[in-house]
Amino acid sequence: MVYLPKKMVLSRFWLAIFVSSIAFVVYSLCIGNSYTIDSVLNGKKDDPILISEKYIEQLPKFVQDSIKKAPKQTIIINKDTLNTDTTYVYKAKTVKIYSGVQKSDGLLPTCKNSLLDLIIPLIAYLAFFCGLMQLLIDSGASEKLAKKLSPVFSKIFPSIPKNHESISYMTLNFAANFLGLDSAATPFGLKAMQSLQELNPEKDKASDAQIMFLCLHAAGLTLIPTSIIGYRAAENASNPADVMLPCIITSFIGTIAAFLIVGIRQKINFKSASLVVALITIIAAIVGLLFYVNTLDLIGKNAFTSNLSGLMLIAIIGFTLVFSFIHEKKFVDKDTTIFDTFVTGANNGLQTGVKIFPYVLGMLVAISFFRNSGLFEIISNGISFVFSHIGVSKQVTDSLPVAMLRPFSSGGSRGFMIDSMRTFGPDSFSGRLSCIFQCSAETTFYVIAVYFGSINVKNTRYTLGTMLLVDLVCVITAIFVASWFF
Numbered sequence: 001m002v003y004l005p006k007k008m009v010l011s012r013f014w015l016a017i018f019v020s021s022i023a024f025v026v027y028s029l030c031i032g033n034s035y036t037i038d039s040v041l042n043g044k045k046d047d048p049i050l051i052s053e054k055y056i057e058q059l060p061k062f063v064q065d066s067i068k069k070a071p072k073q074t075i076i077i078n079k080d081t082l083n084t085d086t087t088y089v090y091k092a093k094t095v096k097i098y099s100g101v102q103k104s105d106g107l108l109p110t111c112k113n114s115l116l117d118l119i120i121p122l123i124a125y126l127a128f129f130c131g132l133m134q135l136l137i138d139s140g141a142s143e144k145l146a147k148k149l150s151p152v153f154s155k156i157f158p159s160i161p162k163n164h165e166s167i168s169y170m171t172l173n174f175a176a177n178f179l180g181l182d183s184a185a186t187p188f189g190l191k192a193m194q195s196l197q198e199l200n201p202e203k204d205k206a207s208d209a210q211i212m213f214l215c216l217h218a219a220g221l222t223l224i225p226t227s228i229i230g231y232r233a234a235e236n237a238s239n240p241a242d243v244m245l246p247c248i249i250t251s252f253i254g255t256i257a258a259f260l261i262v263g264i265r266q267k268i269n270f271k272s273a274s275l276v277v278a279l280i281t282i283i284a285a286i287v288g289l290l291f292y293v294n295t296l297d298l299i300g301k302n303a304f305t306s307n308l309s310g311l312m313l314i315a316i317i318g319f320t321l322v323f324s325f326i327h328e329k330k331f332v333d334k335d336t337t338i339f340d341t342f343v344t345g346a347n348n349g350l351q352t353g354v355k356i357f358p359y360v361l362g363m364l365v366a367i368s369f370f371r372n373s374g375l376f377e378i379i380s381n382g383i384s385f386v387f388s389h390i391g392v393s394k395q396v397t398d399s400l401p402v403a404m405l406r407p408f409s410s411g412g413s414r415g416f417m418i419d420s421m422r423t424f425g426p427d428s429f430s431g432r433l434s435c436i437f438q439c440s441a442e443t444t445f446y447v448i449a450v451y452f453g454s455i456n457v458k459n460t461r462y463t464l465g466t467m468l469l470v471d472l473v474c475v476i477t478a479i480f481v482a483s484w485f486f
Helices: 009-031 038-042 061-069 107-139 141-156 165-178 182-199 208-219 226-234 240-266 273-294 298-326 328-333 338-372 375-388 400-405 410-424 429-439 444-453 463-485
Strands: 048-055 074-077 086-091 094-101
Touching: 009 338, 009 375, 038 048, 038 107, 038 338, 061 086, 107 141, 107 165, 107 182, 107 298, 107 328, 107 338, 141 165, 141 298, 165 182, 165 208, 182 208, 182 338, 182 444, 208 240, 208 444, 208 463, 226 240, 226 410, 226 429, 240 273, 240 429, 240 463, 298 328, 298 338, 328 338, 338 375, 338 444, 375 400, 400 410, 400 429, 400 463, 410 429, 429 463, 444 463
Parallel strands: none
Antiparallel strands: 048 094, 074 086, 086 094
């Protein structure tokens, strides 16, 4: 009973989202603020929302005439570049009136799309990269990497034995995040959590090492924000890579904040020489790369940032295969082959993907319901109103929906980021700040559901609170950094 409040915090938050959303939907329907709840259940993202239905005789005369003359008896009025058009559709003696668009998929489409658009691609990524990781294990590469990094990791993760295989998995996860390789980071991270779970004496309770790893992972230290640069280029930004340095600085400060917050809680020795050297090395590498990037012209920057991550991923794959071939005797000694080992690892990745599906589904459905209920929008507008009345500029408040939604939904916050660039311009302060918000934090609730769900940990202890605090640090840092640069 001692751990009940911490153990239940994520469950209670999930219930609170659902119950409050359901209550708000019913309340809105009862007082007439919404006409139907079908969109919350069955609607699809960007579909028009039905707000009313009337007999054609109840409409103004000019609207009746326009509908009758329209080829498909459908008209759009109130055409405005800033507001969604209102659409009148005449059918079977009644006119359906639509206005506004669905913020995200409804409950049932979310269930379907979570499987088709998220879990199946995730399982494919897991299968491939888990196959590679099995090659790293059986070839001895992971053991060699762990030995090299043990002096530093033993200070950050004192409960992990020297040269333990989890060190190599965590390193690959951090490296993938560092280079913006999201598809590779998740399989490496899940493998790291499974390896750390083997050392965990209380299987249903998160260990110190798992909490430290997940909080560092969630801080999302990023060197090459490839996807952000791509979105900015698609929106015709004058310099798509101009947010690169602010993203690096913000995510680096977030990572340091995560390390300090968790480290203080776990009584880590911050004066260790190996830690100081590692930190200085990382800072030097970042500064050196930034100096190099700043020497390039616009085309050079775009080419460099788009190609570096891809080349590094190819290098990881190539190294794994070549190293495995050189040490093929180790596979023979285990009565297997390189390809069979890859298949075994891929099968493990497939099983992991199936295992985490219910956790991901539960969280995404709750978030979808929360957004479509209208409650999120009211809370978001309320926070923006408060901030605007305490001196925070409108340019900042216009970007806050991205920061608020980021811990809940990467796709949702990405949609707000793109909308911000289209509404205010990709080179506006709001457009750039939205990009930094998107880059410098992680989808907290999704990460907790996936990573802890993969190992059946129920008691996450102080993980959620720490990750949300780190998200807040990243938001505040992003505002200051963006103000400094732009």
